[in-house]
Amino acid sequence: MIVTYNWLKEFVDCDLPAAELSHLLTMLGLEVERMEEVGGGMDDVVVAQVVEKNQHPNADKLSLCKVDNGKEILDVVCGAQNFKAGDKVALAQIGATLPGDFKIKRSKIRGEESCGMLCSEKELALSAESSGIMILPEDFKIGTPLFDALGTKDVIFEIGLTPNRADCLSVVGVAREIAAKLGTKVHYPGLEVNETGAPIGGIASVEILAPELCPRYTARHITGCTLAESPAWLANRLMAAGIRSINNIVDVTNYVLLEYGHPLHAFDFKLLAGGKIVVAAAGEGEKFGTLDGQERELTANDLTIRDGEKAVALAGIMGGGNSEIGEGTTEVLLESAYFNPSAIRKTSKRLGIHTESSHRFERGADIAGLTRALDRAAQLIAELSGGKVAKGVIDVYPAPVEPRVIGARLARINAVSGLSLTAAEVEEIFKRLEFEVTQAEPGVFRVKVPLFRVDLEREIDLVEEVVRMNGFEKVPATLPQASVFSDLPSDAQRLAAKVKDLLVAHGLNEVINYSFVAPSSCEKILLPQEDPRSNGMVLLNPISDELSVMRTTMLPGLLETAVKNISFRTLNLRIFEMRRIYLPVEGEELPREPLYVSALLTGRRDLEGWNQGKDEIDFFDVKGIAENILGELNVGGVNFSTDELDPYYHPGKACRILSGKKVLGSLGELHPTVQENYGISTPLYYLELNFEALLSCRKKQGAAQVPSRFPSTFRDIAMLLPRELPVADVISCVNGTKAPELEGVEIFDLYMGGNIAAHEKSVAVRVRYGSKERTLTDDEVTRLHQRVIDALQKKLNVSFR
Numbered sequence: 001m002i003v004t005y006n007w008l009k010e011f012v013d014c015d016l017p018a019a020e021l022s023h024l025l026t027m028l029g030l031e032v033e034r035m036e037e038v039g040g041g042m043d044d045v046v047v048a049q050v051v052e053k054n055q056h057p058n059a060d061k062l063s064l065c066k067v068d069n070g071k072e073i074l075d076v077v078c079g080a081q082n083f084k085a086g087d088k089v090a091l092a093q094i095g096a097t098l099p100g101d102f103k104i105k106r107s108k109i110r111g112e113e114s115c116g117m118l119c120s121e122k123e124l125a126l127s128a129e130s131s132g133i134m135i136l137p138e139d140f141k142i143g144t145p146l147f148d149a150l151g152t153k154d155v156i157f158e159i160g161l162t163p164n165r166a167d168c169l170s171v172v173g174v175a176r177e178i179a180a181k182l183g184t185k186v187h188y189p190g191l192e193v194n195e196t197g198a199p200i201g202g203i204a205s206v207e208i209l210a211p212e213l214c215p216r217y218t219a220r221h222i223t224g225c226t227l228a229e230s231p232a233w234l235a236n237r238l239m240a241a242g243i244r245s246i247n248n249i250v251d252v253t254n255y256v257l258l259e260y261g262h263p264l265h266a267f268d269f270k271l272l273a274g275g276k277i278v279v280a281a282a283g284e285g286e287k288f289g290t291l292d293g294q295e296r297e298l299t300a301n302d303l304t305i306r307d308g309e310k311a312v313a314l315a316g317i318m319g320g321g322n323s324e325i326g327e328g329t330t331e332v333l334l335e336s337a338y339f340n341p342s343a344i345r346k347t348s349k350r351l352g353i354h355t356e357s358s359h360r361f362e363r364g365a366d367i368a369g370l371t372r373a374l375d376r377a378a379q380l381i382a383e384l385s386g387g388k389v390a391k392g393v394i395d396v397y398p399a400p401v402e403p404r405v406i407g408a409r410l411a412r413i414n415a416v417s418g419l420s421l422t423a424a425e426v427e428e429i430f431k432r433l434e435f436e437v438t439q440a441e442p443g444v445f446r447v448k449v450p451l452f453r454v455d456l457e458r459e460i461d462l463v464e465e466v467v468r469m470n471g472f473e474k475v476p477a478t479l480p481q482a483s484v485f486s487d488l489p490s491d492a493q494r495l496a497a498k499v500k501d502l503l504v505a506h507g508l509n510e511v512i513n514y515s516f517v518a519p520s521s522c523e524k525i526l527l528p529q530e531d532p533r534s535n536g537m538v539l540l541n542p543i544s545d546e547l548s549v550m551r552t553t554m555l556p557g558l559l560e561t562a563v564k565n566i567s568f569r570t571l572n573l574r575i576f577e578m579r580r581i582y583l584p585v586e587g588e589e590l591p592r593e594p595l596y597v598s599a600l601l602t603g604r605r606d607l608e609g610w611n612q613g614k615d616e617i618d619f620f621d622v623k624g625i626a627e628n629i630l631g632e633l634n635v636g637g638v639n640f641s642t643d644e645l646d647p648y649y650h651p652g653k654a655c656r657i658l659s660g661k662k663v664l665g666s667l668g669e670l671h672p673t674v675q676e677n678y679g680i681s682t683p684l685y686y687l688e689l690n691f692e693a694l695l696s697c698r699k700k701q702g703a704a705q706v707p708s709r710f711p712s713t714f715r716d717i718a719m720l721l722p723r724e725l726p727v728a729d730v731i732s733c734v735n736g737t738k739a740p741e742l743e744g745v746e747i748f749d750l751y752m753g754g755n756i757a758a759h760e761k762s763v764a765v766r767v768r769y770g771s772k773e774r775t776l777t778d779d780e781v782t783r784l785h786q787r788v789i790d791a792l793q794k795k796l797n798v799s800f801r
Contacts (some may be wrong), residue, residue: 089119
């Protein structure tokens with residue numbers, strides 16, 4: 001919000017220097033981000049009079065002038081031609097510094113000495129454009145500093161407002177804060193609308209079809225208007241606030257917007273079909289041309305202002321080109337309305353339009369101040385355009401809003417602030433803020449908050465108001481009292497940290513990806529539409545379209561990370577992530593959020609080196625990592641199955657991990673199509689474990705077993721079995737004999753090809769036998785070993801070599 005010092009002084013008695021006023025505003029919570037003097041340091045630009053204007057002897061397009069600055073006659077060379085001898089002009093004398101750090105020096109131009117410069121409005125930053133030098137009124141006194149003569153010497157304050165302070169998006173609002181702080185009164189403009197026209201009821205009408213979006217709509221009619229340039233005082237005020245002057249009618253609406261903070265809109269009444277206004281939602285897909293020359297496609301959620309046939313404005317945001325004030329305008333219908341902030345915000349954001357009007361409506365306008373702004377604008381338009389204001393006001397207000405009443409306690413105010421204010425002091429502060437206040441009982445206030453303070457809702461808001469007006473600097477500095485609690489990590493947290501440490505020990509690096517993925521991510525990893533993971537929760541306000549769905553698996557995020565790393569030539573990649581996924585639950589608002597640990601590996605098994613191998617990571621590297629995690633967590637009954645694999649795995653190169661019938665996770669090489677979808681050519685290996693399932697399948701830690709004092713005996717078994725038969729079945733079968741003397745079994749050889757049939761593989765296992773009580777005899781071991789062989793032959797139908 002931009003306000004000027006002189007403008008503020010029209011509303012509040014304030015003799016503070018500009019720097020002190022800037023500090024006061026900042027301490028009130030209205031931070032002054034920029035302070036700029038207009039005309040400051042430019043007293044060397046003075047009112048002067050052209051005594052003579054002659055042709056430059058050495059240049060056809062230049063004039064050689066004699067100019068009186070009130071002290072002496074100076075020679076000045078000028079290129080403009082829009083003046084004559086006797087005109088009063090703006091003279092920048094030697095030593096003056098113009099905007100843009102342009103310094104005026106004595107110089108020779110085409111052989112003739114020039115002792116100054118005749119200035120245009122643009123060169124003095126008084127206008128964005130100018131066609132020649134500035135011609136001043138005849139009654140200006142020669143030698144007077146120009147900005148003093150124009151009355152435009154001022155200070156501009158640019159205030160950075162927080163979104164809740166909509167009441168300060170106006171000069172009146174800022175003046176109200178200053179008056180409350182200084183204990184003075186606000187001098188509001190006198191509103192005397194001279195109604196000399198016909199009754200408005202017979203001229204125009206207003207109908208609200210969407211009262212929930214537009215609770216109040218007011219209008220006035222002005223006829224006999226003459227469109228013209230705005231007077232200098234009005235144009236200068238707007239320019240100081242960064243608004244371009246257009247014409248006297250449009251400029252008044254902008255001026256009142258800055259003054260009162262309430263947006264207005266002026267329609268060319270002759271362009272309104274039927275002389276009526278209808279406030280209604282747009283039609284779905286309706287096209288509408290706004291004042292900026294753009295055609296917008298509207299939806300049924302957009303609020304429009306319509307006449308008897310069509311939309312003429314986008315409510316609270318921008319008018320339409322089909323009803324704008326133009327050269328032929330003589331009749332004006334002036335609108336002052338209140339629109340639902342949420343509706344304006346949604347339409348403004350969807351269409352990408354942000355205006356001074358939408359900025360204020362989005363934050364909440366003063367529904368009680370509509371008619372004040374309307375009357376002020378009608379008064380000024382009538383004065384500046386010569387128009388006649390119709391008798392009466394159209395005011396459609398079906399459900400008047402009552403001011404909010406909030407309770408506040410003196411004890412609470414002092415407890416929160418650390419102050420020791422009296423009830424009289426607090427009551428005085430509320431009254432200075434223009435709040436109506438009564439005491440229900442000593443120290444208990446009932447405060448009726450004006451409707452322009454939309455930000456005040458609770459007692460704590462009133463506490464803040466008291467502290468602000470009393471002065472933040474008066475709040476005593478105290479150290480906060482706090483208790484420090486140190487909770488020991490839970491078993492789950494401790495085990496999660498252990499799993500992370502184990503993965504790091506295996507050479508993996510932890511990554512943290514967004515919890516959001518692209519809608520196409522499930523399709524890229526080949527999950528079918530009927531898979532529940534393909535229907536993740538969609539965000540209402542995503543960061544981007546590519547991050548609009550809550551992830552149901554961590555694989556897409558890891559693949560995106562892999563793509564970025566591989567593009568930077570990090571080809572040996574080992575990454576993991578241990579975070580939550582979000583699985584929708586039918587009939588529930590919130591999803592399940594299980595904790596998963598996932599890893600992705602590709603590249604060489606060992607780092608490059610002269611004594612390192614060049615083998616690539618394979619399925620068994622990932623399986624080994626998984627087995628180490630399962631062993632560290634003491635998960636029991638683990639087996640691996642190739643049934644019911646997820647579609648993103650390579651068939652025959654992946655497996656599920658189970659504990660009994662409970663699925664713990666999966667691992668394996670990713671499907672070539674998945675790699676192709678992400679533009680990766682090297683094989684990728686993926687591990688996925690449900691951490692919560694791992695914890696539920698942990699076995700109790702048993703007591704340490706004393707090793708046997710007696711030697712063990714080993715027997716080997718070499719066998720042929722079908723290639724599709726998992727070797728894990730062999731191990732399970734051997735352990736299934738459940739003989740107490742069977743201490744363990746290990747695979748030590750796997751061979752395929754050569755003289756082995758194509759549909760078979762050769763597997764060799766070593767079985768260890770022993771007892772804690774004595775040394776087993778050879779006959780005992782032979783009998784035990786035969787039981788194992790018989791079990792393998794009976795259950796798996798293997799043949800022995």
